[in-house]
Amino acid sequence: MTLLETLTHRHTTKAYDKSRKIPADILSQLLEALRYSPSSVNSQPWHFFVAENDVGKARIAKATTGIFSFNAPRVLDASHVIVLCARNTLSPDYLEALAKQEQADGRFATDEARELAHKSRSGFVKIHEELGDVPTWAQKQTYIAQGFLLLSAALLAVDATPMEGFEASILEKELGLKEKNLTPTVIVSLGYHSDADFNARLPKSRLPEQSVFTTL
Template sequence: MSLPQVLTHRHTTKAYDKNRKIPADQVSQLLAALRYSPSSVNSQPWHFFVADNDAGKARIAKATSGIFAFNAPRVMDASLVIVLCARNTLTPDYLEALATQEQADGRFASEEAREAGHKARSGFVGIHQQAGDVATWTQKQTYIAQGFLLLSAALLGIDATPMEGFEAGILENELNLKEQDLTPVVIVSLGYHSDADFNAKLPKSRLPEKDIFTKL
């Protein structure tokens, strides 16, 4: 399929076939999409919790209680569920670890280049620290990773459901997120839709191009 065909075929899945599992090699590709997602100044301000078994999915599903109970089957019946979390702070130690990894990966021609890159990134983080919006900024970066994950899944013929409908406090307690200085941003279920997925049968609806594009 062409890219427009993939985009129009992709939809938010409402019901999964719990008997169909994503092949291991494609799971690896999905995780690679997250790992290689772009982020501002290569800050990579995220952490991903991955569940591919009933026990792991049940821990995540605890957060889909009460008013969000409608999302519980979309967690438990999916093949793979990922909790995308954002870092609340970017500490000096974390920024140093990024520079060390970049150096190990051969991104710097010299020690001077390493220090210049590290100083530039730290300065940019400092701007957000002074503005008091580091957590908001890192969450925005995490949504970029979600976009890469959803598109990669669609290209592989895998269905997905992004969910903000969950109790963040429950998930924070279950996954010890506060101790790790993380905030849960979105849950994404992945797998293959079942016949009960009404959304798979509906046509895509978007505003017309003339309403959302302005050519300069």
């Protein structure tokens, strides 16, 4: 499919075929899409929990109770489910780990270049620390990763469901997120839709171009 065909074919899946599993090579590509997602100053302020079996999915589904119970089947019946979490802080140790990884990956020609990049990123983090919005900043970057995951899934003919409808406090307790300095931002189910997925048969509906674009 062309990119436009992929974009118009992609939809938020409402029901999954529980019998169908994502092949390992496809899943690997989807996880790499998350890992290679862009972020401000390459801060990578995220962590991803991947549920590959019924036990893992059941743990995540605990957060889809009460008013969010409609999302439980979309967690339990999917092939895989990913919890995208944002970091609450970016500590000096974490920033140093980023710099070491960049150096190991050959991004710096000199020690001076490494120090300049590290100083620049630390400066951006300090700005957000002073503004008191590091968690919000990190969550914005995590949504970029979600976008990369959704598009990558569509390109690989994998269905997906992004969900904010869950009890964050339950998920925090279940996965020990507070101790890990993480906030659950969004859940994405992945797999293949079933015949019960009414949304797969509906046409796309978006505002017209003149409503969303202004040429300067």
